[in-house]
Amino acid sequence: MMTIYGDVVSGNCLKVQYVADLLHIPYRWQHVDVVGGGARASDFKALNPAGQVPAIVFPDGRVLSQSNAIMRYLAQDSPLIPEDPWLYAKMDEWLFWEQYSHETAIAVLRFRMKFQNQKIGERDPLLVKKGEKALGLMEVHLVKQGWFVGDVLSLADVALYAYTQFAPEAGFELDAYPAIGAWLERVSGRII
Numbered sequence: 422m423m424t425i426y427g428d429v430v431s432g433n434c435l436k437v438q439y440v441a442d443l444l445h446i447p448y449r450w451q452h453v454d455v456v457g458g459g460a461r462a463s464d465f466k467a468l469n470p471a472g473q474v475p476a477i478v479f480p481d482g483r484v485l486s487q488s489n490a491i492m493r494y495l496a497q498d499s500p501l502i503p504e505d506p507w508l509y510a511k512m513d514e515w516l517f518w519e520q521y522s523h524e525t526a527i528a529v530l531r532f533r534m535k536f537q538n539q540k541i542g543e544r545d546p547l548l549v550k551k552g553e554k555a556l557g558l559m560e561v562h563l564v565k566q567g568w569f570v571g572d573v574l575s576l577a578d579v580a581l582y583a584y585t586q587f588a589p590e591a592g593f594e595l596d597a598y599p600a601i602g603a604w605l606e607r608v609s610g611r612i613i
């Protein structure tokens with residue numbers, strides 16, 4: 422059985438948990454205390470030199486990190502990855518966008534507010550702008566279609582759900598994004 426090293430406070434770790442649960446892949450969960458610096462401890466860095474969770478370890482000792490790489494590996498040949506090459510590429514488009522334009526703003530602001538007691542008025546304005554831009558782009562897309570790729574739940578939805586669900590903890594009012602609100606409910610109905 423594989424072991425997921427992670428912390429449920431981390432959206433990146435939740436992505437891996439959601440996919441494993443959705444696909445009924447058995448796993449052992451090994452808690453790593455992210456806020457307490459557990460991912461930087463030398464025993465964990467011996468597994469993942471990047472010092473970040475999530476990471477998964479297979480029974481034969483192979484280790485894989487990076488949430489989206491893990492999701493793609495676990496979900497291969499499953500309905501969470503489109504068979505059509507174009508839709509597959511569009512899914513990847515969202516996954517790469519999520520890592521650079523979405524996760525880096527919303528997750529960072531949330532971490533500072535939730536775990537480092539940063540107040541809403543102290544948020545980095547550039548990150549606020551980046552987060553608003555990301556949510557705005559998602560809203561425009563979701564007004565037109567119910568899921569990010571094609572007409573079914575895919576890894577693009579799982580990846581984007583992970584931190585969008587926590588956007589209010591990063592100081593973003595989701596009332597301003599009704600299509601995102603409806604999509605969050607649709608996704609949570611499938612993965613929780």
Ligand SMILES: N[C@@H](CCC(=O)N[C@@H](CS)C(=O)NCC(=O)O)C(=O)O
Pocket residue numbers: 431432433434455458460461472473474475486487488489520
């Ligand atoms: N791009 C990576 C980001 C991983 C990441 O930033 N992990 C955070 C938790 S969400 C972490 O382990 N931080 C530990 C630290 O900075 O000490 C992924 O998607 O897995």
